[in-house]
Every structure is written in structure tokens, then in C-alpha cells.
């Protein structure tokens with residue numbers, strides 16, 4: 001069993017706080033934080049119900065914040081790419097295929113997640129988009145497709161119990177709706 | 180400007196892209212398995228035991244027992260034992276429980292090939308059964324189009340695709356990806372967008388045509404003449420020089436773009452989804468959201484959304500809608516379209532670098548996903564791409 005440094009859990013706790021905030025707002029409780037040089041630079045949580053946009057996952061929320069912020073500060077695309085390459089993501093649930101692809105396009109350094117995502121997971125469960133793809137033409141490889149390190153199982157039970165309470169809270173009368 | 184070339188007969192086609200790659204019937208992928216001839220009286224017991232200790236998990240279409248008539252019409256039964264895990268095929272690759280069975284029933288094992296995937300046509304099935312019997316269930320899809328399009332439907336598909344390619348070739352000069360979400364029941368465009376990776380104008384809705392046309396012309400003048408020549412002469416597959424700006428084809432190269440207004444992830448499909456969600460909020464501001472549990476039940480049960488009562492309230496996300504894309508979407512966009520519950524995807528050009536609907540990945544074949552759309556490639560004559568650019572160059576209107 002690998003032992004992780006204390007800060008891994010500290011950052012995951014912050015991601016769980018974000019997930020809790022989602023839960024309080026009737027959103028699927030998944031949250032994340034982006035960390036650069038040991039500092040949280042962005043956080044995000046699911047906002048799919050509020051926006052009626054099922055792509056507004058925690059990761060996307062945080063990424064949009066960062067891109068906007070950096071753009072406002074006048075950073076060029078190359079500079080933004082450099083910043084992302086120093087970022088570590090802590091997210092309570094394994095990034096889905098969409099988010100894993102996005103993280104690969106951005107070229108982040110590393111990701112830690114809580115529980116696995118058996119149905120949609122893009123970091124090993126369904127597809128493995130975090131690994132570098134050697135089948136890619138060299139011109140694509142030359143840019144930034146080098147993959148990112150991904151570690152799961154960090155405070156997974158906390159993440160799962162949040163998801164569980166979400167689905168229980170959505171069913172106040174206890175009526176089974178299964179087909 | 181008149182097109183002086185003789186016009187080739189137009190070949191328009193809609194090709195369904197199924198959940199698994201299609202193979203020539205005799206070239207289907209196979210797996211090696213242990214089998215054994217058995218005494219007919221032992222058949223029931225052995226099948227029962229084997230289904231417990233070595234179920235045919237990913238081979239549901241494969242039959243456990245093969246029945247053959249040998250000389251004199253005497254039936255001979257053979258039984259599949261288990262998959263071969265190692266590559267030497269020796270008895271030591273067998274799980275312990277199977278070895279026990281082999282011993283106690285004195286089975287003499289042999290190795291046979293079985294087809295890895297269920298047959299999707301009668302022809303495939305016939306070939307499969309030559310190796311080892313399988314079952315065949317003709318497709319009973321409920322997404323319209325998989326079993327063919329009527330002439331009227333086809334014409335509608337072609338015209339929406341032309342519209343999409345117009346967008347893709349006119350928005351910011353060179354070719355980008357374009358996405359058009361359509362309600363097929365009313366033939367109404369719900370939302371449309373182009374890639375905003377380079378120039379993220381963040382318009383409230385739709386694409387500003389006037390503004391983009393001038394950009395288009397400037398870029399066209401500035402662009403390399405050789406590229407234009409190859410564009411005019413080449414077939415769609417030779418469009419390489421001009422796909423540089425198609426976000427779904429080169430999703431890793433955003434950082435090499437010029438600065439200005441940009442966002443690395445604003446691919447056309449993502450933006451179109453955002454517009455359609457904004458439209459929904461605007462049209463139905465007070466609509467009560469589905470309870471999370473109900474949504475979860477819908478997701479978990481994995482059934483398709485046709486004919487369920489919640490649909491009559493208002494379309495849930497993009498349920499029932501089609502999306503047209505000039506290029507096969509990347510994994511990010513293809514998964515976004517799963518999340519947003521799009522019913523059918525039509526794209527024009529395959530994306531061999533990053534395409535997720537058959538080229539690199541095949542999301543429509545990932546059974547674990549909670550929603551499945553049908554995917555079609557729409558083949559239009561290359562003149563559609565070509566004329567677009569010629570017209571723009573000649574007349575100054577994209």
C-alpha cells in the first residue's frame with residue numbers, strides 16, 4: 001500500500017468540500033481543486049442541473065475559471081499551456097471520458113481521484129485517455145500529448161458516501177422507482 | 180462565377196457506423212477455447228457445472244454445446260470448457276476446477292476457435308457457425324435510420340450536412356469544425372456553433388455570419404497558395420493542409436495558435452451544447468428539473484428514452500435531437516454528446532488522429548455508457564467542400 005503525503009489528503013478534503021457544496025445545491029456531488037506549486041489556484045463542482053448542460057462537470061468549471069483568469073492576465077496560449085503542465089488535479093471521482101480527454105489536451109501534470117467511475121471513467125475504467133498515445137502522428141506528439149500521471153482511491157469511501165446520500169436525498173418518499 | 184467543369188454525378192450516401200468495426204464475414208476476430216467431446220448423458224450436468232465455474236461472460240452469443248452428426252447419423256456432442264489464458268495451450272492453462280472436471284469425466288480436450296463478437300448479419304452468422312455454433316439476433320434497433328432512410332429523410336440529412344459544411348468553411352477563414360443541433364421532428368435548428376478554440380467570441384447565441392465572412396476572406400488571401408491548390412484538386416481525404424484549425428482533429432495543438440481570443444476546449448460540439456442548454460433555460464425558465472433520483476434511474480436502467488413519459492414534458496437535455504458535425508468528433512466532444520443525450524450523430528469527414536466514433540475510439544460501442552446514440556457518416560460529393568472555397572474566393576461572400 002502506497003502512503004501518500006499528507007497534502008494529498010488535504011487537497012482531496014478541499015475537493016470533497018466542493019462536492020459537498022454541490023450536494024447542498026442538488027447537484028451530483030463531485031468536486032475538484034487544481035493545485036500549482038502547492039497552492040490551490042481553482043476549484044469547481046458539478047453544475048449540470050443548474051445549467052441544464054450535462055457537460056458542466058467539476059473539472060470543466062475549474063478549467064474555464066483558469067483559462068479566463070489567465071487570459072485576463074494577458075497570458076498567451078503557450079504560457080497557459082506551460083501553467084497547465086504544472087497543475088495537479090484533485091477530484092473526488094475518476095474523470096469521465098470527456099474530462100479525461102480535456103485534461104489530456106491541456107497537458108496537466110498529474111491527477112488524483114477518489115472513487116472509480118465504472119460507467120464513464122476515462123482514466124482506466126472505460127478508456128485510458130491519461131496515457132500517452134504512441135500511435136499518434138509525430139506532429140501531434142510534438143505538441144503536448146504526453147499523458148498525465150493518474151492515481152485513484154484517495155479518500156474513495158468519502159466520495160462514494162456523498163454520491164450515495166445524493167441518490168437517497170433525491171428520493172424523499174423512499175418509493176422505489178426501479179423499472 | 181460559373182463552374183466550367185463538367186459536373187460529376189453527385190454521390191450522396193449515409194453510412195451507419197455500428198457499435199463494432201465491421202469485418203468481412205470470413206475475417207471475424209476469434210478467440211481460442213478448450214473444448215471436449217462428451218457423452219450425451221453427461222451434457223446437462225456438465226453444462227450446469229461449467230456455467231457456474233466458467234461462464235461465457237463476454238461471449239454470450241457463443242453456444243456451449245456443439246451438435247454434430249458423425250458417420251451413420253450418430254450425434255456427437257462437444258462442449259466448450261473455458262477460454263485459453265496462456266499462449267501455449269497446455270492443460271496447465273486450465274483453471275483448477277475445470278481440470279477436476281476433465282479428470283472426473285475423463286474428457287479429452289481439444290482447442291477450437293470461436294468468434295469473438297456476436298454476428299450482425301446472416302452472412303457473418305453463417306461463417307461463425309462453421310467454426311463453432313453461435314446465436315444470432317437480427318438487430319432490433321429503435322433509433323430510426325439504422326435500418327435505412329426514406330428519400331425524404333435522406334434529403335433532409337444532406338441539406339443539414341451541407342449547411343454544417345457551409346458553417347465549417349466560412350466561419351474563420353480556414354476550415355474549422357461546425358456543429359448543428361437539429362430537432363428532426365420539426366426540422367428546426369436548435370443551436371449551431373463553430374470551433375472557438377482560436378477566436379472565442381462568446382456570442383450569446385449562434386454564429387455571426389457577417390463578422391466571420393470578412394475574417395474568412397482575409398485569411399483566405401493570406402493563406403498559402405499551395406494549400407489552396409491542393410484543396411481544390413484533392414479529394415476530401417487529402418484535405419490535410421487545411422485541417423490544422425479543426426479542433427477535434429488537432430486537440431493537442433491549441434497552444435501553438437496565435438493569441439487573441441481563444442479557449443483550448445471550445446470545440447464546436449461543446450459550444451453548440453452550451454447554446455442549446457442556454458436556449459432551454461430561456462424557453463422553459465421555470466421548468467421543474469427532473470429529480471436526481473429519477474434521472475439516476477433512467478441512467479442506471481440504461482434503456483433508451485423513446486416513449487417515456489418525462490419526454491412529453493419538454494426534451495430532457497438533447498433527447499431526441501440530432502447533431503451534424505463537419506468532422507468526426509474527438510473523445511471529449513463525443514462523450515459530451517453522450518452526456519447531453521443526443522439521439523443521432525451525423526458527421527462528414529472521418530478524423531484519423533483523434534476521432535472517437537470509429538477512427539481511434541468507438542464510444543457508440545462502449546456498453547457501460549448510460550446512453551447510446553446512433554452514428555452515421557454522411558458522404559457528400561467533394562464539390563460541397565470545394566465550391567465553398569471557390570465561391571468565397573471569387574465572389575467575396577462566404
Ligand SMILES: [Zn+2]
Nearest residue numbers: 057095096099
Ligand atoms: Zn467529466
Ligand SMILES: [Zn+2]
Nearest residue numbers: 427446509512
Ligand atoms: Zn472535439
